[in-house]
Amino acid sequence: MVRNNLFLLSVFFIPFISTAQFEMVPLNSLKNYQDLKNYKNDTVTNSGIYRSLIILSEDTKLDIKNYNNRFLKYIRNEHVAKIKDSTLTLYADPFLNISETGHGDTMFSSNSRGLIFRGKLSENFYFMSAAVENQVYYPDYQRNYFRERYVVSGTGRYKGFKETGFDYAYAFGQILWKPVKLLSIEAGHGKQFIGEGYRSLILSDFSSFYPFLKFSFDFKRFQFVQMFTAFQDVKTNDSRLLVYQRSHGSFTSVGYKYSEKFKISLTESIIWQTYGEGYNNKFPATFFIPVPLYRTFLYGLSNENNISLGLNAAWRPIYSILFYTQFLLDDVGSFHNDSIVNMYNKYGWQTGIRVIEPFRLENLFILAEYNRVMPFTYSSEYRRQSYSGMNEPLAHPLGANFSETVVQIHYRYHSLILSASYSGAITGKDISGNNFGSDIFKSDTTASVNSPYYIQDPPGIKTEITNSTVEAGFIINPRYNLIISAGIKIRNFKNELKEQRSELIFIKLSTYFLNTYNDY
Numbered sequence: 245m246v247r248n249n250l251f252l253l254s255v256f257f258i259p260f261i262s263t264a265q266f267e268m269v270p271l272n273s274l275k276n277y278q279d280l281k282n283y284k285n286d287t288v289t290n291s292g293i294y295r296s297l298i299i300l301s302e303d304t305k306l307d308i309k310n311y312n313n314r315f316l317k318y319i320r321n322e323h324v325a326k327i328k329d330s331t332l333t334l335y336a337d338p339f340l341n342i343s344e345t346g347h348g349d350t351m352f353s354s355n356s357r358g359l360i361f362r363g364k365l366s367e368n369f370y371f372m373s374a375a376v377e378n379q380v381y382y383p384d385y386q387r388n389y390f391r392e393r394y395v396v397s398g399t400g401r402y403k404g405f406k407e408t409g410f411d412y413a414y415a416f417g418q419i420l421w422k423p424v425k426l427l428s429i430e431a432g433h434g435k436q437f438i439g440e441g442y443r444s445l446i447l448s449d450f451s452s453f454y455p456f457l458k459f460s461f462d463f464k465r466f467q468f469v470q471m472f473t474a475f476q477d478v479k480t481n482d483s484r485l486l487v488y489q490r491s492h493g494s495f496t497s498v499g500y501k502y503s504e505k506f507k508i509s510l511t512e513s514i515i516w517q518t519y520g521e522g523y524n525n526k527f528p529a530t531f532f533i534p535v536p537l538y539r540t541f542l543y544g545l546s547n548e549n550n551i552s553l554g555l556n557a558a559w560r561p562i563y564s565i566l567f568y569t570q571f572l573l574d575d576v577g578s579f580h581n582d583s584i585v586n587m588y589n590k591y592g593w594q595t596g597i598r599v600i601e602p603f604r605l606e607n608l609f610i611l612a613e614y615n616r617v618m619p620f621t622y623s624s625e626y627r628r629q630s631y632s633g634m635n636e637p638l639a640h641p642l643g644a645n646f647s648e649t650v651v652q653i654h655y656r657y658h659s660l661i662l663s664a665s666y667s668g669a670i671t672g673k674d675i676s677g678n679n680f681g682s683d684i685f686k687s688d689t690t691a692s693v694n695s696p697y698y699i700q701d702p703p704g705i706k707t708e709i710t711n712s713t714v715e716a717g718f719i720i721n722p723r724y725n726l727i728i729s730a731g732i733k734i735r736n737f738k739n740e741l742k743e744q745r746s747e748l749i750f751i752k753l754s755t756y757f758l759n760t761y762n763d764y
Contacts (some may be wrong), residue, residue: 621680672704
């Protein structure tokens with residue numbers, strides 16, 4: 245584990261300039277709720293095509309209570325450290341996740357600690373950087389998932405800690421520079437998310453951090469975004485050569501915002517074949533052409549470069565209702581001269597609704613969502629061309645060949661938080677070396693079309709996965725989301741070969757800066 249590299253990278257996003265003082269907030273669901281409440285307020289940046297870090301004005305309501313006692317004011321109201329003068333604003337806060345989880349007579353612990361820095365050098369230049377060290381014991385289903393992929397989900401590589409633990413560290417950060425009013429330039433080591441839902445079928449923040457360079461241009465109701473990325477593939481036995489063999493991605497998006505109530509965008513995503521026999525990191529000229537759909541028309545969806553198109557739309561007819569949808573197209577069977585063209589109908593869709601403060605109950609949020617992805621979507625002939633990074637899908641945690649329903653309820657009363665969530669998925673698992681399309685890392689040329697399991701829906705061993713969580717928490721400090729909470733999580737995994745039930749009771753003290761996912 246490389247610990248000495250855990251320091252300052254940098255962060256992000258401001259399409260509006262104001263004389264007010266601002267502080268930057270990382271992308272997480274708590275701040276997404278704040279964004280939903282303030283979508284007409286210009287102190288909150290519009291998420292546009294990419295759901296990005298939120299920049300809140302200091303006078304934006306955060307339910308911060310004023311205290312006369314200096315100690316209580318510091319603990320409940322203030323950043324741990326701050327510097328503010330005419331040229332620099334800098335905040336420093338802890339990054340914590342200290343938890344104990346019980347599963348029958350077995351206990352699992354988490355000890356994560358680090359620092360996060362946020363600030364600005366001018367009204368046009370923002371930055372953020374964080375470094376975190378972790379020693380964690382995970383439940384069986386997560387431990388098996390990580391060992392199969394040689395990474396801890398959402399963070400990166402690990403090494404063993406004692407007998408069953410995981411020792412790992414990670415860093416992330418971004419910078420944002422706005423040289424002119426209409427243009428934003430961002431660079432860093434982080435994650436992105438496209439969409440309005442809990443999941444994204446186009447690009448989500450489930451996978452590990454990756455380097456990126458992004459240009460955003462806003463003109464009236466239109467937004468254009470060009471992003472370049474590099475994704476690492478992790479091997480069992482890494483060598484100096486393998487470590488630096490990466491796949492490279494380009495994401496070209498164009499969006500139209502008809503009004504505050506409706507917006508739509510189209511994203512062309514490409515994982516490029518920048519390697520081959522005798523060469524590595526070789527970029528074609530078309531990699532750098534920022535013209536939407538140009539590469540799709542030039543190469544087609546069935547090219548050696550893994551190309552997909554994603555449509556995202558959101559409609560908010562009234563304050564309390566937000567409808568959203570996505571459609572992802574990866575390949576079309578009619579483009580192939582093959583007797584099994586149905587295998588190449590690779591697509592997925594999402595539909596969902598968010599209910600914001602129904603029945604005039606302030607800070608109550610409800611989400612209901614459905615996701616469906618066809619077999620072999622996101623996969624390619626070669627592993628490194630799959631739609632993945634650090635051995636994890638760039639979109640949905642289950643990869644492909646699944647249907648899923650998600651329901652979430654979140655309520656906040658002053659400093660008290662109550663939440664409940666449910667996800668239920670049906671997917672087709674592989675067996676005995678077969679390939680039924682759920683594992684996006686397997687070549688789509690090895691499809692097990694002659695197996696009797698292939699004609700099922702979904703193809704493969706039908707598997708049901710459910711996750712249910714109820715949690716109650718107390719916000720100690722909303723400036724850096726320091727929360728103490730407790731809850732229960734129940735996970736069921738069932739098919740004809742295996743049945744596993746996990747009942748987990750947990751208590752934790754954490755600073756909730758980033759979204760984490762364990763419902764797969």
